Amino acid sequence: MRSLHRDEPDAGEALVEAPQKWKWSSAASHIKNKDDKLVKVEQLNAIVQKPWAKFLSLEVTGEERHALQRHERTGRPLGSLKFLERPEKKLGRALRQGKPGPKPKDK
16 A cells, blocks of 8 residues: 555656645545545554554565565455455455466366
């Protein structure tokens, strides 16, 4: 999330000076800690556990950027096993990357 918000202003050669000023960003809602028509801030604020302005100011490490790029190619969500359990249960399907190759045939 931090990487996404930090990259938004760069998308058009610094169209805005800060993520919260980007019209389509949820950063302003999270910084104000206030829901809007599209954004409910409670869940992400609980995960971040620090003021959003501070969270957004933290540098994205090379390891974090590599993990994000790796998951962009798979189309699978990035998160811990605990993080993925809830959506997997709700969707009734695996979101974690499985063993590569064809699935074994049922006998």
